[in-house]
Amino acid sequence: MLNLKSCPRCNGDVNVERDWYGGYESCLQCGWVKDASDEPLPGPLQLTLDKLNLEFPELVRVG
Numbered sequence: 516m517l518n519l520k521s522c523p524r525c526n527g528d529v530n531v532e533r534d535w536y537g538g539y540e541s542c543l544q545c546g547w548v549k550d551a552s553d554e555p556l557p558g559p560l561q562l563t564l565d566k567l568n569l570e571f572p573e574l575v576r577v578g
């Protein structure tokens with residue numbers, strides 16, 4: 516999926532890739548890359564839930 520204007524370096528569009536061993540984010544504009552597989556959880560729980568909903572809806576969906 517694509518996170519528009521979410522690059523911390525250039526505010527460009529970040530492509531979010533996931534596969535069986537984890538995931539990573541990469542900016543289409545500047546090439547910034549973040550390995551998301553070992554990213555520490557952000558502080559606020561609500562922020563975490565919102566992020567999960569956006570990025571991993573299949574994990575949050577219950578029932």
Ligand SMILES: [Zn+2]
Nearest residue numbers: 522525542545
């Ligand atoms: Zn960028």
